[in-house]
Amino acid sequence: MNTIPPFDLSDQYKLIGEEINQAVLGVLASGRYIGGAIVETFEQQLADYVGVSECVACNSGTDALYLALRALKIGAGDEVITTPFTFVATGETASAVGATPVFVDIDPQTFNLDLRQIEAAITPRTKAIIPVHLFGQPVDMTRLMAIAHAHRLTVIEDCAQATGAEWAGQKVGSIGQIGCFSFYPTKNLGACGDGGAVTTNDPKIAATLRMLRDHGRRSGYYHEEFGVNSRLDAIQAAILRIKLRYLDGWNDQRRVIADRYHQLLKSIPSVVIPQETPNGRSVWNQYTVRIVEDSSQSESGKLLRDRVRTQLQSKGVTSMVYYPLPLHLQPIYKSLGYQPGQLPVSDRAAHEVLSLPMFPELSIEQQDQVVYGLKDCLG
CATH class of the missing domain: 3.90.1150.10 (Aspartate Aminotransferase, domain 1)
Structure with a gap:
């Protein structure tokens, strides 16, 4: 009797292994391992797939959330409404920027945020809502965006488990102001290591994200803010470009x-x-x-x-x-x-x-x- 794992990448590699190998060897031969045309091409391809104008790649889904909160200047004294039934990164990143996560219970059918309870959790300190499209199941974004609009709140979609999922014919990550993706190997679109991305239709937010992911600089050695080192490497981008086609x-x-x-x-x-x-x-x-x-x-x-x-x-x-x-x-x-x-x-x-x-x-x-x-x- 063979043991069935919860997730198995071996058959996937058999299908596309030669393409992956050639892409990785191409990056190694190029000598350009951080940034460059391969990463930029992947960013544009993912933006096109999601249906947004901007995509900023980074080194994990966790950093995607962290960078999104930083780009929106959410921090100490602010509250972020989200679900308690999720991977720790959703709440952890709010705490990391100094904000307070406010947990709202979930719907028993979908495991996603119970939207009926959100408005009761909103206070003058609330700045954003982070819905998690848990297990690949999209949140009712029509209803959530109506709530957010009524209270002038930003919506950051946690799409870590839901790349390709849709609500009312629209890809997740294109509905809120920002979408955050993970390319951890077990995700629907998984790298051969860590990786992440942030999507948005706001070019100013995208420019801030690019600055923050690279030590808070726009060029050279001139640093405007305290940033982080969160750049997606070219090998992972090359692998993700291939997998995106499938x-x-x-x-x-x-x-x-x-x-x-x-x-x-x-x-x-x-x-x-x-x-x-x-x-x-x-x-x-x-x-x-x-x-x-x-x-x-x-x-x-x-x-x-x-x-x-x-x-x-x-x-x-x-x-x-x-x-x-x-x-x-x-x-x-x-x-x-x-x-x-x-x-x-x-x-x-x-x-x-x-x-x-x-x-x-x-x-x-x-x-x-x-x-x-x-x-x-x-x-």
Whole structure:
């Protein structure tokens, strides 16, 4: 019995490995490893793909968020509304610029921000909202932008898990004032290392982003602000240029796999399948179900989800938990004073979510092994 990983890049490399190798060798032969035409071409190609005029590449999705906040001059004394059910970088970057993250609970169907609760969280100190298109599922951006416009707030889209996702026919990263992307290898568009990018239609913001990513300078050794070293290297840009050509096809394959998961899992007791919103087009970076426990399944000291995960591993299926502890309950945010139960949907999701193997090359046989293994665990 072969073990199925949560994500596997080996088949993808077999498909495009020769193209990747030639691109990397071309960069090495050029002698230009930082910046240059390859990085600039990738930036323009990604801008065109997302549907914006400007793209500024950087060295991670985390830096994309940090640079976006810096470019908008968000800092000490400001508040940023976001979700607690996300990777730490979403809240961490707000804290890094001196702002205070304000966590709003999530919708139980999509795992995204519950937009019904946002307005109650807005104060005179609120400067921005960071919606996270979690697991590749787009936030209702029509409704969110209406709220932001009414309160004169900036929207920074966290698109780290959602490159290629759409809301009402528009790519995420082109709807808010700024979009932030990650090219971590497990993302839909993944590099062979770290990488990130910021998208916008505002050339002034783009110019500030380019300055900040390069030690706060526009040229030479004259520094206007305290910046950072966050430049995407040319090898990663060359790799991403190739992968961008395949992205839509890979996202379509993910959608086919997600549809099959829907059909195979919908009748399994204790499994709640994820829902796609009518105006949204998810790219299924993760296929995350809920393992719902009732009193007859309770076992002292261990969640049903965790017991199922252990049993799945014994059946050759590796699953993941994104995320076992929401940000508002993390030790780093103890000073904010959030208590268990204050954001109940996020708290419950952390106890129930289980991400099943999801990658474009997942075979029918592998998917059957996942599904039948899950059925056995819950039978």
